[in-house]
Amino acid sequence: MTDARPMEKLRSDEAVGGAGLDSHAAVSGRRSTARRQRSNRARRAKNGLAGSFSRIAKLSYGEASTGNALIQGENLRVLDTLQRGYAGRIRCVYIDPPYNNQERYRHYRDTRSHEAWLDMMVARLLAIRPLLAKDGSLWISIDDREIHYLKVAADEIFGRENFVTTVVWQQRTTRENRKVFSNNHEYLLVYAIDQREFRARRNPLPAGPELLARYQNPDSDPRGPWQSVSANVQAGHGTASQFYDLVAPSGKVHRPPSGRCWVYTKEKMRREIAAGNIWFGKTGQGVPRIKRFLNSSKVGLTPETLWPASEVGTNDEAKKQLLRLFPDEGVFDTPKPEGLIGRVIEIATEPGDLVLDAFLGSGTTTAVAHKLNRRYIGIELGQHAVTYCAARLRRVVNGDATGISNHIGWKGGGGFDFYRALG
Numbered sequence: 270m271t272d273a274r275p276m277e278k279l280r281s282d283e284a285v286g287g288a289g290l291d292s293h294a295a296v297s298g299r300r301s302t303a304r305r306q307r308s309n310r311a312r313r314a315k316n317g318l319a320g321s322f323s324r325i326a327k328l329s330y331g332e333a334s335t336g337n338a339l340i341q342g343e344n345l346r347v348l349d350t351l352q353r354g355y356a357g358r359i360r361c362v363y364i365d366p367p368y369n370n371q372e373r374y375r376h377y378r379d380t381r382s383h384e385a386w387l388d389m390m391v392a393r394l395l396a397i398r399p400l401l402a403k404d405g406s407l408w409i410s411i412d413d414r415e416i417h418y419l420k421v422a423a424d425e426i427f428g429r430e431n432f433v434t435t436v437v438w439q440q441r442t443t444r445e446n447r448k449v450f451s452n453n454h455e456y457l458l459v460y461a462i463d464q465r466e467f468r469a470r471r472n473p474l475p476a477g478p479e480l481l482a483r484y485q486n487p488d489s490d491p492r493g494p495w496q497s498v499s500a501n502v503q504a505g506h507g508t509a510s511q512f513y514d515l516v517a518p519s520g521k522v523h524r525p526p527s528g529r530c531w532v533y534t535k536e537k538m539r540r541e542i543a544a545g546n547i548w549f550g551k552t553g554q555g556v557p558r559i560k561r562f563l564n565s566s567k568v569g570l571t572p573e574t575l576w577p578a579s580e581v582g583t584n585d586e587a588k589k590q591l592l593r594l595f596p597d598e599g600v601f602d603t604p605k606p607e608g609l610i611g612r613v614i615e616i617a618t619e620p621g622d623l624v625l626d627a628f629l630g631s632g633t634t635t636a637v638a639h640k641l642n643r644r645y646i647g648i649e650l651g652q653h654a655v656t657y658c659a660a661r662l663r664r665v666v667n668g669d670a671t672g673i674s675n676h677i678g679w680k681g682g683g684g685f686d687f688y689r690a691l692g
């Protein structure tokens with residue numbers, strides 16, 4: 270059952286008429302066209318994706334109106350349509366395009382010329398960029414056949430200054446003896462819309478026990494565990510207001526060490542002492558230090574650029590997960606492990622943020638985004654949008670126990686809508 274108008278109708282609605290009318294009729298024609306456009310815009314805004322694509326009720330599942338969407342269609346056309354309602358709203362785009370390795374997989378072909386492949390990618394990157402929020406990022410999976418050409422093209426679109434890094438992912442752990450070199454890694458190219466925004470907002474990886482052990486609560490502070498950091502900085506960075514005698518509540522006078530000044534001005538230091546944010550040791554006689562609370566800081570590890578299989582999984586593990594989920598479907602040849610996509614999403618987004626994947630394949634990104642409580646849009650052209658992506662998400666809603674589920678304690682819930690954008 271479809272319950273919305275197809276995309277083409279909306280396009281033709283936008284054409285502005287009026288040629289050949291007399292001036293009065295032309296004005297009233299323009300007015301009615303403007304009214305029609307306003308009402309179309311209002312209807313599309315009200316209906317969201319259902320205003321632009323055909324919602325397929327029998328393939329949608331679970332809780333209604335979550336905003337989570339699977340869209341079966343050609344991604345460039347879909348991305349084009351999304352510009353209307355989603356410009357600047359997507360926090361993270363992950364894409365895993367065909368790598369142009371001249372293979373014919375069971376579910377799609379990967380046999381373009383180099384030029385056609387690069388043109389295809391450039392068109393999609395140009396369409397993705399305006400959708401990203403100002404603190405958003407784009408992550409592209411790729412291997413070494415096209416990475417260097419793709420990097421140059423993406424630099425031009427996102428700006429070299431917004432290139433964040435290249436992650437190396439260990440995609441297999443066994444040796445491939447038939448090849449000259451056993452190719453055991455792939456890459457993720459990472460771009461920000463604005464490098465500074467991304468730097469300020471990106472999440473660290475969860476802190477391990479060693480890091481957490483540094484946070485304690487020797488004064489039973491009701492705000493919870495904390496660690497202390499230095500209250501003085503290099504004098505070269507300070508202003509005159511940061512050089513003063515600091516009088517502790519005990520009455521003891523402290524001076525910054527030679528070549529250093531206090532991190533705060535005298536007035537701010539007074540306020541911080543009054544707020545209980547400065548630690549003078551158990552006796553109150555120690556050197557002042559700043560209390561950093563576990564609750565209020567982004568405590569964690571800076572992500573490294575080498576992502577080993579032991580941490581994020583392999584291509585083979587991802588295939589085995591899909592075989593467990595869909596023993597009767599033909600195997601999907603190129604899935605990513607949920608651990609890999611989970612790490613991308615956890616670094617780049619917060620719960621509730623919107624994630625987009627325009628080459629959805631077997632649906633890994635939407636399954637992981639759902640489990641991690643992010644909102645999402647996944648686009649896939651092939652029939653596996655139904656046989657894999659929608660079927661997989663139904664299992665996720667029902668509490669699927671594979672992939673990252675055990676690690677994050679996934680129990681099920683939520684829902685998604687399935688749309689078609691086929692011509």
Ligand SMILES: C[S@@+](CC[C@H](N)C(=O)[O-])C[C@H]1O[C@@H](n2cnc3c(N)ncnc32)[C@H](O)[C@@H]1O
Nearest residue numbers: 343344365377604605628629630631633649650
């Ligand atoms: C490498 S696979 C993605 C695998 C995915 N990351 C996963 O974990 O399963 C690439 C996918 O892009 C899809 N695709 C290729 N061209 C497309 C297009 N123009 N529009 C939408 N999907 C496309 C293919 O059908 C294929 O499923």
